Amino acid sequence: MSAETARHDAKTLRHQQPRFRGLEAGHRACQGCGxxxxxxxxxxxxxPDVMVANATGCLEVFTTPWPQSAWRLPWIHSVFGNAAAVAAGMEAALKQQGRRTRVLAFAGDGGTFDIGFQALSGMMERGHDVLFVCFDNEAYMNTGVQRSGSTPHAAMTNTSPPGTARMGKRHMKKDILAILAAHRIPYAATASVAYPSDLRKKVRRAMDTGGPVFLQVHSPCPLGWGHDSDLTVQVARLAVQTGLFPLVEMERGELIGTLPIREVRPVTDYLRLQQRFRHLFAGDFRAEKELEHLQAIADRNIERFELRGGGKERYDTEGADTVHRGGDRWA
Amino acid sequence: MTQIPPGAFAQPGTSLEFKTGSWRVQRPVHRHRAAPCHAACPAGEDAQAYLARVEVGDLQGAWETLVSANPLPAITGRVCPHPCETACNRGQYDEAIGIHAVERYLGDEALRREWPYPVPAPGSDAPRVAVVGAGPAGLAAAYHLLRGGCRVTLVEALAAAGGTVRTAIPRYRLPLDTLEAETARLLALPGLDFRPHTQLGRDVSLEELRSEHAALFLAPGRRKGQEWNADFAIPGDLHTGLHLLETWVAEGTLPDHPGAVAIVGGGNTAVDLSRVLRRQGVPSVHLITHQRIPAPGVPAEDVMRANPREVAQAVEEGVTIHEHRGVRRLILRGERVVGMELVHMKKLPDADGRLQRVAFEGTETVLHVDHVIPAIGQEVDPAGFEALVERGRIPVDPWWGRVQGQTHLFAGGDARGDHGSVSEAVGDGRRAALGILAVLAGESLEPPTPPEPVPFSDLNLHYFEPAPAAREPVLPPQERRGLEEVEGGLDLHGVRHEAHRCLSCGECLACDNCWTLCPDQAVLKTRERAADGSHYVFDYDYCKGCGICARECPTGYIRMES
Structure with a gap:
């Protein structure tokens, strides 16, 4: 086969990719799935030397349409609430066998904030060497967009519809990172799909740290949030740039790093792109009030984590994903 | 060992059996589009392409890309008003790329390191083409004809090649050794027969050239300073600006002009001469123009035709520019000029919408000057080709430059009459050469569709960082007395800095964004590193057409297509 045909033969090329393909193509996620x-x-x-315990949720469903699987690593699904418990058992068994394979637990925000929370808290408390990753898309998307403990204030879901009494979800987004930090675990961080270098750096740091470690990854859902599929990264980026989803790192419960925001954007830049916040742009006084409320939440995040740029950090929301010819990202 | 029932497991990676590509309604494609600098370059240079070569450290490759369009980069890098930089998308972000400095650096490096022009020696049966005039247009045409496999006879009336670049561009803008070196290298190319001291109409006739050559390219330039055709009295010893400028460039000195001098005109000749007079020690130099000093927001039709950089430097050197002014009459005492009456003037549309100069009554002022020099334009000297000239210009097909009513006769450069910069002349020469090659190959000449440049809005600027442009050293105004070059050019560090700042509009940066951000592993990367997008392959078997790659492509190189 000549070099020319090899270059365009996707089948061959797929197996020559210079990265570990833990999650293979052919999975059934929607277009633009964060x-x-x-x-x-x-x-x-x-x-590549990892095993995954996966909670029930979109990720579990779209990656394993029986008899197929998109995973190229050992992967197990049990039930909705026990991903952390299963991962804890896997870790204990591997330790018993003297193997160095690491264990990851994957769950959505439902499997983390709500249904899986008890198992998660127990696993953290017992000190298992597991990286628990929460893919936070801010509602129960798999079952058709119901509110979760992670759904942000004022967002519309099927169980928090805007109407005469309420402007979307009445309650606040649960501060899961603070709860995890209260477990005094060695490492807990938030990350976003819009900042892949930052995300990869945090995964590696968590793996290097060892012990019970936690990562919350903001992952837009085009279907549930109501934005075009090509805007996934853009929406995720705006969540960070507005201050609504601060990117922070904690060790033993103490804040040790943030991704500073170079240019803070108004929350409306983020909200306007999403149908789940459509009712906030109706122009009436209740909508105005909620917009101000969300802006105040963002302002508080920026204040609390001192997110405004201009500090010593080399990488901020503008510099963290600067591209170069030849693809040499910083992480 | 526990048996796992078949319903409870699946083999790894088997999802590949399911081709999610069937969900797609739109597909991403790699689509190279012209960068604005490329579309704006009169000489046809693709600056984006050579900046990319510079960035990866391949200077010779960059120069070869550059001279595939323009064989005179050391010259144009110095004297061109660089419309590429005006068009540069980065100008809307922070500061435009200093393309002229990169061009100049590559041209100088090629001279220093003697990189050979990528021109093969012509075969024994190569057709002969004659080129009249060894200015930028003629040199470019000869070069591209040689590249196309022709032999070229290059006829020049003067003793040396260069045309206006040699006779009327002051040395502080273009040092003589740069001009000599770059033209000499071109003249030494195999297959080129250079005949200096050969004037059309005197030493050789058009018919002779036609009978001995398969095709002809005329680039005689506009060598005659336009006389002042005014309805007021003018002194007898009046010299045109072009004449004085040529005298200074050739001899390095001028007759004394004590007192105040007014130059009438807003083109390069007027501005160059004003700066020359300042260098000669004339205390007060006035420039009278019915147009305006180039500045942001000034409409293009109202801007002085001179190179904006030169205008700014003239002002720095103490030249007083009177904008929107016309000359009503000269105030004479006997044959001697003592002043001139100026009037406010502006170009306004007439009943047919054509721009006409309008003088505003009641705005007359008197300027006390001792000399007046008209620099109002140049004309074609039609000797030897009188039949082709119509109203002072050679009418041609605007793209290829084929003379109207002719098949194998082309013309370009200043003689066309519709433009007057060195780069435009180089572009004329190149297009005419390509036209001649097409005609000799028996093809018909169709004007190509102009490239649609990538608009600023198609770039994803999130992925770039602001960075100030590299500044080239400029001689301080008080030291600009002699022939020393005013602009110092950039060093390698500065040139690479500028190349690194290039946004790579419309062309793949190989930045890995599409590969990194595809949720479906449908963007694959090849082992070869390329800059044309062949580095990445879309696997349409699995691409769901979400559009993230196109949205997040920093350079607008990926488009979604139905």
Whole structure:
């Protein structure tokens, strides 16, 4: 086969990719799925010698349409709430066998914030060497967009519809990172699909740290959030740039790093792109009030984590993903 | 060992059996589009392409890309008003790329290191083509004809090649040794027969050239300073600006002009001469133009035709420019000029929408000057080809430059009459050469569709960082007395900095964004590193057409197609 045909033979080329393909093509995620992108990036950075325990959710469903599987690593699914418990058992068994294979637990925000929380808290408390990754798409997307503990305030879901009484979800997004930090685990961080270098760096740091470690990855859902499929990365980036999804790292419960925002954008830049916040642009006084409320939440995040740029950090929301000819990203 | 029932497991990676590509309604494609600098270059240079070569450290490759369009980069890098930089998308982001400095650096490096022009020696049966005039247009045409496999007879009236670049561009803009070196290298190319001191109409006739050559390219330039055709009294000893400028360039000195001098005109001749007079120690030099000093926001039709950089430097050197002014009459005492009456003037559309100069009554002012020099334009000297000239210009097909009503006769450069810069002349020469090659091959000449440049809005600027442009050293105005070059050019560090700042509009950067951000592993990377997008392959078996790659492509190189 000549070099020319080899270059364009995708089948051959696929097996020559200079990265670990933990999550293979052919999975059934929607177009522009943020979670699929996040899982791909996480397994690339963590693999190849890893095993995954997966909670019920989109990720579990779209990657394993029986009799097929998109995973190219040992992977198990049990039930919705026990991903952390299964991972803890896997870790204990591997330790018993004297193997060095590392264990990851994957769950959506439902499997982390709500249904899987008890198992997660227990696993953290017992100190298992597991990286628990929460793919946070801010609602129960797999079952048809119901609110979760992670759904942000004022977002529309099928169980938090806007109407005369409420403007979308009444309650606040649960601060899961603070709860995890309260477990005094060695490493906990937030990341976003819009900042792949930052995400990969955090996965590697978590793997190097060892012990019970936690990563929350903001993963837009075009279907559930109501934005065009090509805007996934753009929406995720705006969540960070507005301050609504701060990218921070914690060790033993203490804040040790943030991704500073060079130019803070108004929350409306982020909200306007999504149908789940459509009712906030109706122009009436309730909508205005909620917009101000969300802006205040973003402002508080920026204040609390001192996210405004201009500090010593070399990489901020503008510099973290600067591209160069030849693809040499910083992580 | 526990048996796992078949319904409870699946083999790894078997999802590949399911081709998610069937979901797609739109597909991403790699689509190279012209960068604005490329589309704007009158000489046809693809600056984006050679900046990319510079960035990867391949200077000779960059120069070869550059001279595939323009064989005179050391010259044009110095004297061109660089419309590429005006068009540069980066100008809307922070500062335009200093393309002229990169061009100049590559041209100088080629001279220093003697990189050979990529021109093969012509075969024994190569057709002969005659080129009249060894200015930028003629040199470019000869070069591209040689590249196309022709033999060329290059006829020049003067003793040396260069045309206006040699006779009327002051040395502080273009040093003589740069001009000599670059033209000498071109003249030494195999297959080129250079005949200096050969004037059309005096030493050789058009018919002779036609009978001995398969085709002809005329680039005689506009060598005659336009006389002042004014309805007021003018002194007898009046010299045109072009004449004085040529005298200074040739001899390095001028007759004394004590007192105040007014130059009438807003073109390069007027501005160059004003700066020459300042260098000669004339205390007060005025430039009278009915147009305006180039500045952001000034409409193009109202801007002085001179190179904006030169205008700015003239102002720095103490030249007073009177904008929107016309000369109503000269105030004479006997034969001697003592002043001139100026009037406010502007170009306004007439009943047919054509721009006409309008003088505003009641705005007259008097300027006290001792000399007046008209620099209002140049004309074609039609000796030897009188039949081809119509109203002072040779009418040609605007793209190829074929003379109207002719098949194998082309013309270009200043003699066309519709433009007057060195780069435009180089472009004329190149297109005419390509036209001649097509005609000799029996093809018909169709004007190509102009490239659609990548608009600023098609770039994803999130992936770039602001960076100030590299500044080339400029001689301080008080030291600009002699022939020393005003602009110092950039060093290798500066040139690579500029190349690194290039946004690579419309062309793949090989930045890995599409490969990194595809949720479906449908963008694959090849082992070869290329800059044309062949580095990445879309696997349409699995691409769902979400459009993330196109949206996040920094350079607008990926498009979604139905």
């Amino acid at each position: 979670e699929a992108l996040a899982a791909r990036l996480v397994t690339e950075a963590a693999g």
